[in-house]
Structures are given as C-alpha cells and as structure tokens.
Amino acid sequence: MNPQTRLHTETVFLEVSLAASRKKIYALRAAKEGKKQLAKLLSAIAVSEEAQAQRFLLQLRGQTGTSEENTRIAFTEEIPSLITQYETAAENAGQVEERGMHSAFSQSARVERMHIQLQKKLDTNPVKECSYHICSFCGFIMENRTPEKCPICTASSHRFKTL
Numbered sequence: 001m002n003p004q005t006r007l008h009t010e011t012v013f014l015e016v017s018l019a020a021s022r023k024k025i026y027a028l029r030a031a032k033e034g035k036k037q038l039a040k041l042l043s044a045i046a047v048s049e050e051a052q053a054q055r056f057l058l059q060l061r062g063q064t065g066t067s068e069e070n071t072r073i074a075f076t077e078e079i080p081s082l083i084t085q086y087e088t089a090a091e092n093a094g095q096v097e098e099r100g101m102h103s104a105f106s107q108s109a110r111v112e113r114m115h116i117q118l119q120k121k122l123d124t125n126p127v128k129e130c131s132y133h134i135c136s137f138c139g140f141i142m143e144n145r146t147p148e149k150c151p152i153c154t155a156s157s158h159r160f161k162t163l
C-alpha cells in the first residue's frame with residue numbers, strides 16, 4: 001500500500017470507529033427522548049460505520065508485522081501509553097472532584113496493567129490454553145471462569161462475556 005493511502009486508511013479507520021461509537025450514544029439519547037425512528041436510523045448508521053471500519057481494518061491487517069512484533073508494540077508501547085493517559089485523566093478528574101470519572105479512569109488503568117500481566121503469563125507458558133471472561137462494564141479479564149462479582153467494578157457475573 002502506498003504510504004499516503006495507508007495513512008488515509010488508518011485515519012479513516014479511527015474516525016469511522018469513533019463515529020460509530022458516537023452514533024450509538026446519540027441513538028440512546030434519541031430513544032430516551034421518545035424519538036424512536038431517529039434512534040433506529042442512528043443505530044443503523046452505527047452498524048454501517050462499524051462495517052466500514054471493519055473493511056478498512058481488513059485492508060490494514062495485511063500491513064501489520066509478525067505476531068512477535070505486534071505483541072511487542074501492543075504490550076511495551078500501546079498499552080503503557082494508554083495506562084499513562086488513563087492515569088493523567090484520573091489525576092485531573094480527582095483534582096476537579098469528579099469522583100465517578102476518577103474511578104472510571106483509575107479502573108481502566110488497573111485493567112490495562114492486568115493485560116500486561118496476562119501477556120507475561122502467556123509468554124511464560126504459550127501452550128497452556130485457558131478461556132477469557134471479560135467484564136462488559138469495566139473490561140476486566142478473568143481467566144478460566146466468571147467471578148461472582150467483578151473484582152474491579154463489582155459488576156455481577158451476568159455482565160461477563162466469555163471468549
């Protein structure tokens with residue numbers, strides 16, 4: 001892929017993914033306001049934009065490195081950068097006394113740190129298989145079983161998705 005096309009593809013992927021997420025929020029608001037058809041249209045556009053994002057992601061997939069390189073980038077660059085962003089956001093939210101947001105950002109930072117631990121665990125024993133159970137509220141991942149309550153956000157077991 002031409003470098004300029006690749007840059008456009010990455011940018012469009014990010015933008016359209018964000019746009020799809022926003023449409024879902026707008027749809028919830030429209031539904032809350034009783035605007036049923038508008039909510040449906042916004043939901044349909046969200047699904048459309050997710051499909052577009054998926055299409056560009058598939059184009060980019062061929063451009064990624066080996067799993068070894070991707071793992072290194074994900075766990076030594078991307079995730080640590082995300083943790084730093086969450087920690088900064090948590091600190092700011094704490095300073096302006098937005099407790100709910102402080103808690104959300106702090107929990108996300110913890111969850112991301114745990115992802116690094118999960119990868120280290122996998123790295124030490126790459127052949128051992130396990131299932132992953134993900135809290136749909138905070139993103140906490142538990143191996144092999146669903147907990148009764150999420151240890152991070154206290155969501156109940158039915159909020160967990162199994163992969």
Ligand SMILES: [Fe+2]
Binds near residue numbers: 139
């Ligand atoms: Fe959770």
